[in-house]
Amino acid sequence: MKKTILLLLVIIVSLSGCRGLEVKGVSKPMDILASSIVPVAKAARPISDEEEYYLGRAVAAKILSSYPLSKDTKVVEYVNMVGQTIALHSDKPYTYGGYHFAVLESDEINAFACPGGIIFITKGTINATRNEDELAAVLAHEVAHINNRDGVKSIKQSRWLEVVKIIGSKTVKEAGSERIPRLVKLFEGSINDVFKTLVVTGYSRSQEYAADTKALTYLSRAGYNPKALEDFLQRLYSQNRTSQRGILKTHPATMNRIKNVKKNMPVKTAAITPARTKRFNRIVK
Amino acid sequence: MNILISIVSLLIFVLASVPVHASTLRVVTKENAIREYCKFFSPVKLKVRYNDRLDAISKEGDWFRVRFKGIKGCIHKTAVEEKTFTFSGILGSRTQAASSDEVALAGKGFNPEVENSFKSKYPELNFQTIDMIEKYKIPEDKLLRFIKSGGLNLPQ
Numbered sequence: 480m481k482k483t484i485l486l487l488l489v490i491i492v493s494l495s496g497c498r499g500l501e502v503k504g505v506s507k508p509m510d511i512l513a514s515s516i517v518p519v520a521k522a523a524r525p526i527s528d529e530e531e532y533y534l535g536r537a538v539a540a541k542i543l544s545s546y547p548l549s550k551d552t553k554v555v556e557y558v559n560m561v562g563q564t565i566a567l568h569s570d571k572p573y574t575y576g577g578y579h580f581a582v583l584e585s586d587e588i589n590a591f592a593c594p595g596g597i598i599f600i601t602k603g604t605i606n607a608t609r610n611e612d613e614l615a616a617v618l619a620h621e622v623a624h625i626n627n628r629d630g631v632k633s634i635k636q637s638r639w640l641e642v643v644k645i646i647g648s649k650t651v652k653e654a655g656s657e658r659i660p661r662l663v664k665l666f667e668g669s670i671n672d673v674f675k676t677l678v679v680t681g682y683s684r685s686q687e688y689a690a691d692t693k694a695l696t697y698l699s700r701a702g703y704n705p706k707a708l709e710d711f712l713q714r715l716y717s718q719n720r721t722s723q724r725g726i727l728k729t730h731p732a733t734m735n736r737i738k739n740v741k742k743n744m745p746v747k748t749a750a751i752t753p754a755r756t757k758r759f760n761r762i763v764k
Numbered sequence: 765m766n767i768l769i770s771i772v773s774l775l776i777f778v779l780a781s782v783p784v785h786a787s788t789l790r791v792v793t794k795e796n797a798i799r800e801y802c803k804f805f806s807p808v809k810l811k812v813r814y815n816d817r818l819d820a821i822s823k824e825g826d827w828f829r830v831r832f833k834g835i836k837g838c839i840h841k842t843a844v845e846e847k848t849f850t851f852s853g854i855l856g857s858r859t860q861a862a863s864s865d866e867v868a869l870a871g872k873g874f875n876p877e878v879e880n881s882f883k884s885k886y887p888e889l890n891f892q893t894i895d896m897i898e899k900y901k902i903p904e905d906k907l908l909r910f911i912k913s914g915g916l917n918l919p920q
Contacts, residue, residue: 487833498882500789529792530874531880533874536894536898539894540890543889544888556902559900560910563902564833564907564910564914568918570842572804572840573840573842575794576792577898579898588862597811597898623791642873662874666879666882700919702914702917732910749915754913
């Protein structure tokens with residue numbers, strides 16, 4: 480008899496989460512328990528793809544206030560075709576707003592992956608590449624940062640928790656006029672967090688190495704020669720040992736990146752085709 | 765009698781905790797497409813938009829075979845969010861309710877309303893150019909030719 484009661488209790492506990500099941504003296508405490516748990520779950524919610532997209536747009540707009548956009552339509556189209564090819568071979572071919580590649584009119588060697596999918600590459604970087612595979616390698620590294628959501632990770636945790644607190648708060652929902660200014664302030668802070676990481680401090684070493692490693696995979700999947708990443712870094716290292724501008728300011732020591740790339744190089748590497756060389760020379764050189 | 769109760773309770777317990785086959789997918793990109801075959805560059809049968817709910821039929825590698833507005837086709841796994849249901853979910857559990865709540869909250873953080881207020885505060889930021897960058901698209905047939913002519917691999 481005791482066993483039967485015990486088993487019945489197990490059934491009641493299993494079903495106690497079911498809406499509409501009214502068990503006197505059980506459903507009420509469960510409601511209280513659930514309402515105290517839900518806010519914690521909400522607070523732990525990560526930034527959504529849609530929110531990442533709006534953040535990325537603003538970060539991109541801020542970058543454009545420092546770098547003018549190139550109007551070279553042929554190069555822009557070419558960069559987009561190489562970039563889209565890589566994105567389709569990445570772990571996340573679709574983001575909320577999609578991938579978009581734009582060229583910055585600057586001699587600096589740099590590239591920026593804004594959260595959500597807008598990727599900027601400078602004219603200086605394009606000119607520093609020697610073939611389409613090297614250009615693909617630079618773009619693959621940036622696509623990997625987007626796949627890894629590295630931009631979003633630079634937002635201060637306390638700031639994001641504050642956002643979640645605001646959108647989950649009933650009192651703030653009621654006082655809607657207060658909600659937007661507070662969210663805008665946090666939006667602005669988040670933009671600054673990401674911008675600072677992208678343009679000033681750079682990602683962590685581990686994030687950079689992870690992006691390089693993923694880039695090798697994307698290149699290999701797409702049929703580009705992954706060794707192009709090593710070649711590009713090697714040349715960057717030889718030519719700019721003393722420079723502290725652009726990519727060299729925000730990325731870890733190039734020699735360490737080369738070591739990491741060599742270590743993770745896929746066994747099978749595709750050769751660069753004459754057709755790719757021809758179109759690269761026609762458009763870029 | 766006790767054995768029967770034991771079996772029933774065990775079944776309920778297992779069903780309540782193990783997800784069974786998913787039946788609904790939510791589109792998580794601004795726009796996407798249901799394609800004829802489960803591969804990139806396959807003909808588009810129907811366009812879908814953010815938050816559209818699709819019925820999942822089966823999964824084929826990185827693609828879902830789906831049905832939407834009576835049309836069957838394929839959509840890539842990264843364009844949708846899989847809503848898994850548990851037995852307790854079917855009965856309307858609290859887990860499911862919390863998940864729906866999270867979906868509702870997803871659009872209430874950084875959204876167009878916040879962006880518009882931010883734009884008004886910083887009119888010097890060039891969002892028009894960002895819109896232009898986003899509108900720029902390479903037609904699929906052109907990208908396909910680019911991949912093939914460059915001796916590159918077609919994405920799967």
